[in-house]
Every structure is written in structure tokens, then in C-alpha cells.
Amino acid sequence: MRGMLLGVSAVIFIAAAAGNPRPPQGASEPSQAAQPPAGRGGGGAPPPALPTPRLPDGTVNLGRVPGEKGAWRVPYITNMGMRLVGSDGQPLPELRQAQAAGRAAGPGGAAGGDGGGRGGAKAEPWIPWMPWSAAVYDYNSRNNSKYDPEGYCLPPGGPRLMATPYPMEIIQLPESRRIIMIFEGATHIWREIYMDGRPHPNGEALNPTYLGHSVGRWEGDTLVIDVVGFNENSWLDYFGHPHTDKLHVVERFSRPNKNTLRYEATVNDPGAYTRPFTIAWDVPWEPNGELQEYICQENNQFLYRLVDDFGQPIFGPRRQPGELPTGAGAR
Amino acid sequence: MTRHLAAGLVMLFLTAVPAAPHHSFAAEFDASKPFKLTGVVTKVEWQNPHTWFYIDVADEKSDKVTNWAMEMGSPNGLMRAGWTRNTMKIGDKVTVEGSMARDGSPTGNARVVLLTETGQRLFAASSQNDN
Numbered sequence: 001m002r003g004m005l006l007g008v009s010a011v012i013f014i015a016a017a018a019g020n021p022r023p024p025q026g027a028s029e030p031s032q033a034a035q036p037p038a039g040r041g042g043g044g045a046p047p048p049a050l051p052t053p054r055l056p057d058g059t060v061n062l063g064r065v066p067g068e069k070g071a072w073r074v075p076y077i078t079n080m081g082m083r084l085v086g087s088d089g090q091p092l093p094e095l096r097q098a099q100a101a102g103r104a105a106g107p108g109g110a111a112g113g114d115g116g117g118r119g120g121a122k123a124e125p126w127i128p129w130m131p132w133s134a135a136v137y138d139y140n141s142r143n144n145s146k147y148d149p150e151g152y153c154l155p156p157g158g159p160r161l162m163a164t165p166y167p168m169e170i171i172q173l174p175e176s177r178r179i180i181m182i183f184e185g186a187t188h189i190w191r192e193i194y195m196d197g198r199p200h201p202n203g204e205a206l207n208p209t210y211l212g213h214s215v216g217r218w219e220g221d222t223l224v225i226d227v228v229g230f231n232e233n234s235w236l237d238y239f240g241h242p243h244t245d246k247l248h249v250v251e252r253f254s255r256p257n258k259n260t261l262r263y264e265a266t267v268n269d270p271g272a273y274t275r276p277f278t279i280a281w282d283v284p285w286e287p288n289g290e291l292q293e294y295i296c297q298e299n300n301q302f303l304y305r306l307v308d309d310f311g312q313p314i315f316g317p318r319r320q321p322g323e324l325p326t327g328a329g330a331r
Numbered sequence: 332m333t334r335h336l337a338a339g340l341v342m343l344f345l346t347a348v349p350a351a352p353h354h355s356f357a358a359e360f361d362a363s364k365p366f367k368l369t370g371v372v373t374k375v376e377w378q379n380p381h382t383w384f385y386i387d388v389a390d391e392k393s394d395k396v397t398n399w400a401m402e403m404g405s406p407n408g409l410m411r412a413g414w415t416r417n418t419m420k421i422g423d424k425v426t427v428e429g430s431m432a433r434d435g436s437p438t439g440n441a442r443v444v445l446l447t448e449t450g451q452r453l454f455a456a457s458s459q460n461d462n
Contacts, residue, residue: 144357151354153380166407184407238355292407299378301402302354305434 050258060221060255062170071167071289072261079239081124083279092126128274133242140240149234152303153296155187155210157234158249159265159279167289179216184291193225200228208245210234223253244271259285360440364431372423373398377416379405384419401427401441403455412454
């Protein structure tokens with residue numbers, strides 16, 4: 001029932017979003033390419049998409065229009081392995097077939113997950129695995145992502161920021177030559193993108209962090225962000241694609257119409273994958289969206305209930321045989 | 332009829348709200364072990380990343396009372412689904428549907444909460460279908 005209603009909602013949303021806005025200027029961004037044809041919802045013509053908002057100097061506005069509310073409703077994308085696109089911005093053909101099959105039958109398909117199930121590395125032959133990254137991914141698949149760092153309230157790194165639910169905002173500060181992104185979810189964090197032309201720090205000066213070091217520039221109407229300096233404490237997605245500190249991400253943000261943020265990320269990690277690959281998805285605008293407080297660390301009982309592969313608590317004292325978890329002093 | 336239509340619309344709205352995943356559902360709960368339990372609320376932890384509430388459930392045969400812990404979505408997800416922190420209070424009688432914990436403890440992931448007094452049926456922002 002819920003899945004069916006979600007499907008109905010999705011069709012309504014697709015119908016609303018599939019208008020034909022003007023293409024982005026400047027960069028040849030294939031933003032509309034991946035969208036389904038208009039009129040799929042059955043009824044009459046879809047409403048026209050609102051034009052891309054702009055700042056007074058003509059730069060694309062990736063945030064709110066003054067006087068209005070609004071936030072980007074970040075989708076829950078559990079498996080980035082199903083979001084690979086080719087150089088044309090379209091999903092890989094073999095992946096489209098697998099995705100259709102996954103949507104029909106796979107767990108998560110109805111709930112906004114990606115389908116695809118939990119087939120491990122061999123179910124995603126389009127990922128340029130190394131033996132070790134395939135093995136780690138298989139392990140994470142087998143144990144249902146039990147050790148997902150986000151379950152510990154640790155932040156996502158790289159593209160997963162745009163795949164972890166709850167709204168986010170992009171705040172452009174051209175006068176100080178930087179852009180701030182704030183995330184309600186993803187452990188309630190913010191990120192700063194330097195727009196002043198500075199290079200990444202070199203050597204020891206580049207301190208490995210969850211979010212890395214971000215420098216941005218505009219290519220026409222596309223914000224291009226180059227990120228390096230990741231630590232190895234995060235996963236690329238919920239399904240558990242690993243990465244190393246050699247990870248280099250190039251992100252491309254564009255807004256082909258007011259209601260759509262097109263996100264693309266090229267993932268280049270020579271420590272974990274034999275060649276780069278690009279993932280992409282659209283993020284819908286929530287016109288009345290506003291961010292709420294979300295302090296993940298407040299009452300994270302998952303920590304106290306989580307047991308390792310030998311049945312022992314990850315945190316807290318060892319259990320006697322047959323002893324049940326007690327929760328965070330709740331009972 | 333109007334009421335049913337309105338309820339339907341509310342359900343449409345509620346179900347369109349993205350669930351609030353935070354940790355692996357499948358690592359902790361078993362979707363193949365559904366439950367439907369009725370009990371009295373003894374405690375509500377309206378906190379992130381998941382709201383937990385506790386109900387006393389009496390066994391029909393032995394009258395033995397067990398205190399069950401129930402996980403829902405975050406206050407953020409629940410508020411977007413129409414809840415407030417006072418929607419469910421200590422002493423309320425509720426019927427909860429969801430999935431049981433894998434570890435055999437009296438713990439569940441609540442998918443739907445029915446408030447007995449008002450008949451209000453509330454989507455609990457569970458992340459059950461997300462993996």
C-alpha cells in the first residue's frame with residue numbers, strides 16, 4: 001500500500017518536474033537527459049517548470065529566492081552503484097536494465113531505495129572494483145551494513161552528503177568568495193567551498209577529514225567543486241562501497257529549473273577502484289522546506305544494541321551467554 | 332465518506348514523507364517477524380536520531396506484563412508526518428504494528444501506531460523498507 005502510494009506520488013512529482021525548462025547556459029550539462037518524458041502521469045500537460053533563479057549578477061542561484069522559503073529535499077540513495085552515468089549523463093544501459101529489474105522485485109525499490117538488492121560486488125559488474133574493495137563490499141552486503149559509520153552518527157563523506165535524507169541548503173556568499181552548504185541530516189553538518197581560486201593544500205598541510213577540502217569554480221551555469229583530503233572513516237553510500245584517502249571527487253551542481261538540482265560526482269579513487277566513474281541524480285526543491293535541528297548523538301540506541309560478528313556488544317561490557325541487550329539505561 | 336477521503340489524503344501525504352533512516356534496519360530488526368501489540372505507554376523519548384517509546388503489554392493468558400521498547404523515526408521525520416511531542420503520552424493505550432528485533436529482546440521497530448482513544452492511525456516514519 002505504502003509503496004503504491006509512493007509510486008503515485010512519484011508519478012505526480014515526475015509529471016510536475018518533467019516540464020521543459022530552458023537548458024542551462026554555458027556548460028553543456030545534460031541535465032534533462034535523464035528525466036522521463038512529459039505526460040507520463042496520464043492527465044493533461046504538466047505545469048511549466050519555473051525558470052532557474054539567478055543572483056543580481058546573473059550567477060545561478062542554487063538557494064532560496066529572497067522572501068521565500070525552500071530547501072533541497074535530499075533523496076535517500078542507498079546504493080550509488082545503481083546511479084552510474086555515461087559521458088552523456090544518461091544511466092549506463094546495462095544498469096538501466098538491472099535497475100528496472102531491481103525496482104520491480106528488489107527490496108527498497110518501493111521505498112525510494114534503488115532496488116538492486118544485496119547482490120554484493122558481482123551484482124555490480126560496472127563498478128571498477130579492486131579485489132579488496134569488492135571483498136569489503138561483499139562483507140558489508142552480507143551483514144546488512146551493520147557497521148555503517150552513519151549508524152554511529154559519523155558524517156557521510158563525499159557524494160553521500162547528497163544521498164542522506166533530510167533537507168539541505170546551499171548559501172552563496174559571492175562577496176566573501178565562498179559557498180556554504182548546511183545539512184540538517186548527515187549529522188547536522190556544514191561544509192565550506194572556497195571560491196577564491198586557492199589551490200588544495202599540499203603534503204602534510206592537507207589534513208584528512210570526513211568532508212575533505214573543497215575548492216569551487218563556475219563553468220557557465222554549473223558549479224564545479226573539486227574535493228580531496230578525505231579520511232577513510234566514511235563509506236560512499238549506505239550499501240557500503242568503500243573508499244581510501246586517495247579519493248578525489250569532482251562534483252557538478254546545476255539547477256536546470258527552479259525545482260531541480262542536478263547533482264553529478266566523478267569518483268576517482270585509485271586506492272579502491274581501477275578507473276574513475278560518475279554518478280548522478282536529481283534533488284527536488286521543497287518550496288516550503290526549512291531545516292530543523294537534528295542532533296544524531298542525542299539518543300543513539302543503535303550503538304548499545306549493536307553486536308559484532310561474535311555476538312558481543314561493540315560498546316559496553318561483554319555479555320554472558322543468553323543475556324539480552326539492555327538498551328541505553330532505558331529499562 | 333468525506334472523512335475517509337480526508338484520511339486517504341492524509342495517508343497519501345504521510346506516506347510521501349521520506350522515511351528517516353539512520354542505521355541499518357536489517358541489522359537490528361527482522362522484517363519477516365511482524366508483530367501487532369497493544370499496551371500502555373510508559374515512557375516516550377522524543378529524541379534524535381530515533382524516537383523510542385515503551386509500552387507495557389500484558390500477556391493474555393498469564394497476565395505477565397512485559398515492557399516493550401519501540402523505535403520510530405526521528406522527531407524531525409515525525410513532525411513532518413504530522414506528529415508533535417505530545418501526540419503520544421504516558422498512559423495512552425496504543426496498538427503498534429512493526430517488526431521485531433533479531434536478538435529476541437522485547438524490542439520492535441514501529442511502522443504504524445494506532446491511538447486507541449481517538450482511533451488516530453499514525454505512520455511512524457520507520458525505515459523498514461529502505462534496505
